[in-house]
Amino acid sequence: MRKLVALPVLSADALSSVAYGPEALLVILVLGGAAGLAYSVPVALAIVFLMLAVGVSYRQTIRAYPHGGGSYIVATDNLGRVPGLMAAAGLMTDYILTVAVSVSSGMAAVTSALPWLADDVVPIGLLVIALLLAGNLRGVRQAGALFAAPTYAFIIAVLSLVVAGLYDASDRGFEPVPPPALPAVEGVGVLLVMRAFASGATAMTGIEAISNAVPAFQPVAWRNARTALTWMIGLLVVMFAGTIAVVHFSGVVPEAGETVLSQLARRTFGSGGMYVFIQAATALVLLLAANTAYNDFPRVLFLLARDDFAPRIFLRLGDRLAFSNGIIVLSVAAALVYAVFEGRTASLIPLYAVGVFLAFTLSQSGMVVHWWRGRERHWRKSLCFNAIGALLSAAVFVTAGITKFTQGAWLAILTVGVFLLVTTRIHRHYDTVREALRLHPQSIEIPGRTMSPRPDGDPSALPAAVVPPREQQDAEAETTPEEIRHLSVVAVDVLHQAGMRALAYAASLQQPVLVLHVSPSEEDAERFRESWLLWGGHLPLRIIISPYRAIVAPLISYIESLHHQRPDLTITVILPEIVVRHWWHRILHSCLAGRLRRALRPLPKIVVTTVPFHVQDFPG
Template sequence: MLLRQVGQEWGRVSAARDAWRAALPVDPDVGSYPDPAQIVPARFGRIVQVPPLGGLPLPADVGVVEAGAPGRRRPGPWLRHALLGAPLRSTAIARERMRKTVALPVLSADALSSVAYGPEALLAVLVLAGTAGLAYAVPVAGAIVFLMLAVGLSYRQTIRAYPHGGGSYIVATDNLGRVPGLMAAAGLLTDYVLTVAVSVSSGMAAVTSALPGLAGDVVLIGLLVIAVLLAGNLRGVRQAGALFAAPTYAFVIAVLALVAAGLYDAAGRDFQPVPAPSTHAVEGVGLLLVMRAFASGSTAMTGIEAISNAVPAFEPVAWRNARTTLSWMIGLLVTLFAGTIAVVHLSGVVPESQETVLSQLAHLSFGSGGMYIFIQAATALVLLLAANTAFNDFPRVLYLLARDDHAPRIFLRLGDRLAFSNGIILLSVLAAVIFAAFDGKTASLIPLYAVGVFLAFTLSQCGMVVHWWRRRDRHWRKSLAFNATGAVLSAVVFITAGITKFTEGAWLAILTIALFLLVTTRIRRHYDAVRRALRLHARSIEIPGRTLRARPETRAPGKEEEAEETGGGAEGPSERVPVRKRRVERRERKKPEVPEEEREETPEEIRHLSVVLVDELHQASMRALAYAASLQQPVLALHVSPSDEDARRFRESWQLWGDHLPLRIVISPYRAIVTPLISYIEQLHHQRPDLTITVILPEIVVRHWWHRILHSPLAARLRRALRPLPKIVVTTVPFHVYGAV
C-alpha cells in the first residue's frame, strides 16, 4: 500500500519515534471536552458555559471560553448565543428530531398554505374568458385533486423505498444518473427559493386585504419577516417546529370553518350557485387557457415532496412516521383545496386586485367581526411562515450536493444548533433579493413557481419507476403503477407550465436550472482534479531531507518524573495521585509568568514547537509534515475528528503510515474544526508561554480566484483568532494544483 511505502521511506531518514516524543517541550494531552451528560442544551436563549479542553484555566489576557468558542471576550459570540441559543453536542441531534404533531405543521406548511393562493391563481386565469371560463373551474380543480392524490401516493412509495430520506435528487441520481439528479436538485432549489418569496408575498397580500394602509410598506415588512425566519431556523429544528406549529393548525381550523360556513349558506338555497358578477372577457375559452389554469392551480401542490425529503428529521421509526404524516397532509390538502373551490363556485366570488379570494369569502360568511380577523390573521401567519418548509429542505439538498462534490463544502457543516446554517443563510439572501426585485407581488412570482417543482416531481417519479422495475420485489407492479401515473401527470404539468408561461417568466426558471447544471458540473470537475493531485504517488513521496537531532535539553522523563508517573518513589509505593493531576501541578509550579510586553530575544533563546494540522494523509499533508520535520525542531501532529469513529479511522491510517511523529487527536463536540484547534493551541501556550509555537497547515493553491470559494480559508481564520496570543506563528505550506485544474 502506498501509505505504508511512504512510511517506510520516512523511517529511513527520520529520527526514531521515541526521540520525537521525548523532544516535545509540552504535554500534548491537555484533556478533552466534557462528556455529553455534562453539557445541558440551553432553552430560551440561556448560554451554556463550556470550559476549555481539560478544564484548565486560561491566562487573564485570553479570557473565558464561552460555548466552545475560544478567544477574548467579544460581544459577537455572546450576542449570537443569546439570540440563537447555546451550541448543542452532535449527540443531541436525536433529541432535536420532530414528532408527527410537530412535523405535520412544519413540513406541510408550504403545501397547506398554498390553498390561500392556488385556487385564486386558477380562477385568475379562467376569469380572463369571463363567465364561460369560470364554468371550467370545478373540472380543472377536480383534475388537480386527482393529481394531488396520485403524487401523494407516489411519494408514499418513495418513502418505503428510501427509508433514510428519498428526495428527488437522491432518487433521480440513484436510478437515472448524475445529470438527471442535478436537474432534479436544480428544480428543487429553485422552487425552495421561490417558496419563500411567494409565501411572504402572499402573506403580505392577506395583510393588506385587511389593512390597506400597509400596502406601501410590503417590501420592507416582507424583508423583516425573512430575517425573523432566518433567526428562527438558525436556532434548530425543534425550536422552529414549536414556533410554526400553532399558525399552521390555526389556518387549517380557519379554512375548515370558512368552508363549513359557505356550505351551510349554500344548503339554505339548495346548493344553487350564486351568479358571478359580469366580467369583461379578454380571451376565448380554449385548450390553451384551460391548460394555463391547470398549471397555475397546480402551484397548490408545491411542498408535497418535503416530507419524503426530510425523513431523517422524524422521531424513530422515522420512515413509518413520515408516511403517516404524508397521508395526513394529503388528506388535509385535498379537503381544503376542494372545499375552497366548491365554496367559491357556490358563492359566485371572482378574483379582485384589491382583495384576496379568501378575504372575500370570509366577509360573505362572517362579516368584518372577530371571526374575519381570525381567518385573515391565521392566513397571513401561515403564509408568512410557510417558507419554513424551504428552510428545512433547501439546506438538506445543498448538503447532499456538497457531499457529492457538486457544491462548496461549507454546506456540509452543521451549525451550533444542529442546523445547516450556511444553507439557511444562502436561502434567506436569495429569497430576499427575489422578493425585493419583484416588489413583493405574488402575481409576478407565480409564473416562475411550477416549473422547478414539477421538473423535480417528474424526475423523481421516473426514477422510482426504474427502481421498481429493477428490484421487482413484493407488490412492485402496484408501486410501479402508482409512480408511473405520478410521473406522467407531473410531466404534463411541467411541459404545460413551461410552454404556457414561458414568456411570463418561466424562461427565467429554465435558464436558472441550466446555469445550475453548468456550475455544479464544473465544481465536481474541480474537486475531482484536486483529489487526483492530492493522491499519494509512489514516485513522488514527500519526505524530509533532515530531521531532529538529539539534544540534552529534550523532555525525556527523569527518575523523579518516572516516580511521579508510577505513583511511588525510591522508598516504595506512596499514596497514588493521578498522573494528570501531578502533571498539571508541576506545570503550575514551573511555568514562567506571561510577559506583559514581548521582549527582544536572541536566536539562542527562542524555543520552538511546530504543530502540524492534518485532516487526512495525502500529498499536501505529507509535504507539511516533511517541512516541519526538516526544521529539526519538536513536531506535534494535530487532527480534529467530529466523532470517535472518524478518529479511529484516522488513527489506523496514521499507524499504517508508521506513527513516526507524535499525534494528538481531538474529538470536536460541536462539529467545528477551527474552535478546537484554537482551544488546543491556547492550552499549549498556557503550558509554556515562553515557547514559540508555529502552527503549520497545508494550503491548496488554485489557479483562479473563483476556485478559492470551494476551499476553506483556514489559515486566515486561525491568524485572526490567535492574534491576541504572543509568540504564535501561523504558516502555510502551499500545494499547487495549477496543472490539475
C-alpha cells in the same frame, strides 16, 4: 416527533399553499370572463386527482427510502448524476421561491386586512426575510406546539370558512351566485385551461417534505411518516377543493387589492373577530412555510457539497449547529427574487411550478427504476403508482414550461441549465485537484530526525528548558533566537500531497511537532489513523472528534489549551494551503488560515502560517 407534532410542522408548506393555489388558478381563468370561470371546478378536480396520485406515489418512496428519500437522492441513485443534479436544481429553485411566495402571500393576507400597508409590501417583506435569516442563524428549530399551532390554526380557519360557505350555499339550494360582469381578455381554449391547471397545481408544493424527513418520526418511523403523509394529502384535498367550491357558489372573483380567502372570510363572517383570526392564521402559516425552506435548502447544498458538486463551505455547521452558509445563500436569493418581482405572488407563480414539478417528475421516475431493478414484494403495484405520479408530474412540468414560458418560466428553466453547468464544472475542478493531490509511492518523506514529543503525544512532555518567571511568560519578551522555544502544530484534514508537504516542512524545522486532525466520527477517525500509520506515523498525532463537523472551534480550543498549559512556548500553527490558478476557484477551497488567524490573534505567542501547494494545468 409524534405524528400530531410532525404533521403540522412538515405539512406547513403544502397546506399553506391553499392560501395562493386556488387564487392562482382563478387569476388565469378570469381572463376568459364568466366562460373561463366556469372551468374552475373541472380544473380543480383534475388538480385533486394529481394530488392523490402524487401523494400515493410518495407513500411508495417512504417505504423504499425509510431513512429519507428526497428528489436528489432518489434521482441520483436510480437515474444517474445529471438527472440527480436536475432534481437538485428543481428543489433549490422550489425552496427559494417557497420563501419568496410565502412571504408575498403572507403580505397579501396582511394588506387585505390592513390596506394602508399596501405600498410598503417590499420593505416589510424584506424585513421578514431578514428576521427569518437572523432566527435561523441563531439556531431556531421547528419543534413542539409553538410551531404546530399556526398550521392547526390555519386548518381550523379554512375548514370553518368552507363549512360556513357551504352552509350558506345550502340555503340557496347550492345555486351559484352569478359573478360580476367580467370582460373576456382572452378566448377560452385549451391553452388558457392548461395555464390555469399549471398555476393551480402550485398548491402541491411541499408534498415531498415528509418523505425527506422520515427519520424525524417516532418508531416505527416509516409507518408513522406514511400515516402523516396520508393525513396531509387528505387535508390538502379537502381544503383546496372546499375553497374552490365556496368560491364557485359565492361568485367571488380575484381582485387586485384583496385575496380570495379574505373576500370569502369577509362575506361569510364580516370584519369581526373571525375574519381577523383567518387572516392572522393565514399570515402565520405562510411565515412558517417560508421557514421550512431554511431546513431543506441548506441540507440539499450539504448533499451536493458532500458529492463535490458545490463548494465545501456548505459542509460546515455554524456555532449554532445550523448550516449557516446555506441559510445566507437562501436568504439573499429569496430577497433578490422577492424585490425584483415587487412582492407580487401572481408574478412569482409561473417560476414556481417549473422547479416543483421537475423535482417531482425525476423523483417518481427514479422510483419506477428502483422498483424495476429491485423487484421487491408488491413491486408491480408500487411501480404502477410511481409511474402514474411521474407521468402526471411530467405533464404539469411540460405544461408550465410551455404555457408560462414568456411569463417567467424561461427564467426557471435557464436557472436549471446554469445550475447544471456550474455544478459539473465544480465537480471537474475537485476531480482535477484530487488527482493532483493523490498520494503515490514516491510521496514526500517525513524526515526521521526531528525533536518531537513523546510517542503518546502528551504536550506536557515537550522538551522543557528553563521556564521563565510567571510575569514574563505572556509578555512576548524574547529578543534573541535562543530565548524562543517552539512547538509546531500541523492541522491536517486529509493525507494528500499538500498535507504531506506541510508535515515535511514542519519536521524540517527540527523543532517539536504535534499533528492535529478533526474527525466527525469515531469511524472517520479510525480510517484516518490507518492512513496515518500507512503513510506517516513519524510524528505524534492527536485526533479530535467533532460530531457536528465543526473544524475551527475544536482547533482553537485545543490550541488555546496548549497555550495555557505551556505559555513559555511559541506555537506555530502550520496549515497546508491549496493554491489554484484562477481567483474564482478559491471559493471552492478552505479559508481556514484566515479564520484561525482572526480567532487566535488575541493570544500571545501564536503564529499561523501556511505551506502552499500549487495545483497546475487547470482546465477552464
